[in-house]
Amino acid sequence: MIPFDYTRADALEDAGKALDAKAEVIAGGTNLLDLMKIQVMTPEKLVDITRIDGLSEITKDGDKLRIGALVTNTALANDANVRKGWPLLSRAILAGASAQIRNKATTGGNLLQRTRCPYFYDTSQACNKRAPGTGCAAQGGSGRMLALFGTSEHCLAAHPSDMATAMTALDAVVEIRSADGETRQVPIQAFYQGPGDTPHIENVLAEDDLVTAVILPAPLEGTHQVYRKVRDRASYAFALVTVAAAVKVEDGKIVRADMAFGSIAPHPFQNADVKDMLVGQAPSDALFAKAADALTRAEAPHPDVEYKRPLLRRTLIATLRQACGLSDAHGVDIAKV
Amino acid sequence: MQTKLTVNGEAQTVEHDPRATLLDTLRDGLGLSGTKKGCDHGQCGACTVLLDGERVNSCLCLTAMHDGQEVTTIEGIGSPDKLSALQKAFVEKDGYQCGYCTPGQIMSATALLQEMQKGQASYVSDDLEVPKLTDDEMAERMSGNLCRCSAYPLIREAIAMVADQENEGAQA
Numbered sequence: 001m002i003p004f005d006y007t008r009a010d011a012l013e014d015a016g017k018a019l020d021a022k023a024e025v026i027a028g029g030t031n032l033l034d035l036m037k038i039q040v041m042t043p044e045k046l047v048d049i050t051r052i053d054g055l056s057e058i059t060k061d062g063d064k065l066r067i068g069a070l071v072t073n074t075a076l077a078n079d080a081n082v083r084k085g086w087p088l089l090s091r092a093i094l095a096g097a098s099a100q101i102r103n104k105a106t107t108g109g110n111l112l113q114r115t116r117c118p119y120f121y122d123t124s125q126a127c128n129k130r131a132p133g134t135g136c137a138a139q140g141g142s143g144r145m146l147a148l149f150g151t152s153e154h155c156l157a158a159h160p161s162d163m164a165t166a167m168t169a170l171d172a173v174v175e176i177r178s179a180d181g182e183t184r185q186v187p188i189q190a191f192y193q194g195p196g197d198t199p200h201i202e203n204v205l206a207e208d209d210l211v212t213a214v215i216l217p218a219p220l221e222g223t224h225q226v227y228r229k230v231r232d233r234a235s236y237a238f239a240l241v242t243v244a245a246a247v248k249v250e251d252g253k254i255v256r257a258d259m260a261f262g263s264i265a266p267h268p269f270q271n272a273d274v275k276d277m278l279v280g281q282a283p284s285d286a287l288f289a290k291a292a293d294a295l296t297r298a299e300a301p302h303p304d305v306e307y308k309r310p311l312l313r314r315t316l317i318a319t320l321r322q323a324c325g326l327s328d329a330h331g332v333d334i335a336k337v
Numbered sequence: 338m339q340t341k342l343t344v345n346g347e348a349q350t351v352e353h354d355p356r357a358t359l360l361d362t363l364r365d366g367l368g369l370s371g372t373k374k375g376c377d378h379g380q381c382g383a384c385t386v387l388l389d390g391e392r393v394n395s396c397l398c399l400t401a402m403h404d405g406q407e408v409t410t411i412e413g414i415g416s417p418d419k420l421s422a423l424q425k426a427f428v429e430k431d432g433y434q435c436g437y438c439t440p441g442q443i444m445s446a447t448a449l450l451q452e453m454q455k456g457q458a459s460y461v462s463d464d465l466e467v468p469k470l471t472d473d474e475m476a477e478r479m480s481g482n483l484c485r486c487s488a489y490p491l492i493r494e495a496i497a498m499v500a501d502q503e504n505e506g507a508q509a
Contacts, residue, residue: 006355006401030397034378048402078457083465094460098481100445101379103391235480
């Protein structure tokens with residue numbers, strides 16, 4: 001690691017004051033320290049926020065749930081309220097990383113984790129995200145982890161978070177505190193930005209902003225929630241494709257189909273047309289095939305991720321079948337009684 | 338800079354560079370070489386220790402951030418003449434070949450059994466509320482610890498043996 005100054009913030013005010021363009025916030029550190037060791041990230045100052053009071057709690061606020069930014073993945077996945085009201089979130093978190101990492105990684109940090117694009121990780125290669133203006137070595141390079149949708153000529157990287165994908169399907173809201181003490185709430189869909197021609201800007205945070213919490217709206221009563229992750233090995237691997245879905249079937253018709261797709265775009269991806277195709281219809285394999293075709297129609301931006309189109313298509317169909325009660329978690333048909 | 342830690346029950350004050358990881362502090366600062374450096378990036382689990390009772394990759398912890406916290410290493414759970422139940426089980430079941438990953442495996446398994454008691458679920462738990470320690474569950478829950486000799490089946494047997502002993506103890 002390149003030498004840095006270590007500062008411990010004891011209160012939110014201290015953190016706000018200490019943050020500037022050359023500083024990074026550290027909490028779990030599971031992504032940041034990894035990147036600092038290989039000098040992909042080289043902050044001159046680390047601001048440790050782990051001792052700030054009031055950021056490690058999960059609290060009910062009416063029907064809503066407020067998750068402090070320092071709540072660990074383990075604590076969030078195993079929270080009794082989350083398991084019961086938002087099981088999609090528990091499942092998504094448990095699909096990510098290892099037990100050791102989940103004990104350390106935090107909610108705020110998970111939202112802000114960096115891409116796993118191999119060119120971002122390799123400091124000898126051009127990368128507009130790591131070093132703005134140097135180009136994108138993934139164009140013309142190889143990369144089966146790259147994004148399928150929402151890329152630009154300047155960046156093909158995908159967002160790897162499982163947690164953020166579930167939170168997007170659940171319409172979570174990110175609470176942000178600016179250095180002047182003002183707090184604002186941003187829907188997670190509006191939180192992420194880019195890549196466009198500025199792939200290094202990934203979200204709406206100013207340099208002295210701090211994510212203080214994530215707020216989940218009221219539980220989606222009566223929905224069947226499924227998180228399906230496809231990866232190269234059965235555990236502890238980043239996803240190739242994920243689908244998060246909360247689906248409600250009433251009187252033989254789909255009345256709700258809240259979905260988000262992970263590891264296929266620069267941020268958790270949604271498609272309103274696909275949702276509209278499902279809502280109001282009776283669940284059937286023909287309907288799911290039509291929706292999956294619509295989702296995966298766009299051309300792949302790189303030949304190496306062409307395979308993600310059929311993979312995503314099949315993963316969405318499998319997820320919808322499970323969420324509508326046509327099959328179990330292993331894809332085995334559930335016989336009609 | 339200076340950081341105070343309680344390591345295996347003993348209060349320690351360590352002088353270190355701000356860049357020092359907990360792994361380097363344990364090995365180089367305190368001479369506790371049981372904790373191993375494998376990948377140094379949180380992928381292999383050889384550096385697993387308990388931090389305030391929970392398993393973490395010590396290579397991804399900055400020592401400076403853990404002032405006042407408790408660390409338990411492989412040296413803290415047993416000794417050659419007084420092995421912990423898991424240490425004994427790994428020997429009995431031959432849960433290793435080269436042994437390099439073993440301290441991390443045993444620390445991880447120590448935490449795994451506590452997590453089961455707390456009712457924590459995993460990705461493969463059919464029911465988030467009542468997870469059971471099946472072979473699939475053990476494989477999933479130990480996926481943060483690699484064994485390049487691939488002693489996995491025997492590692493799982495060792496963990497299952499101790500889990501059974503604990504269950505019998507609880508019923509007795």
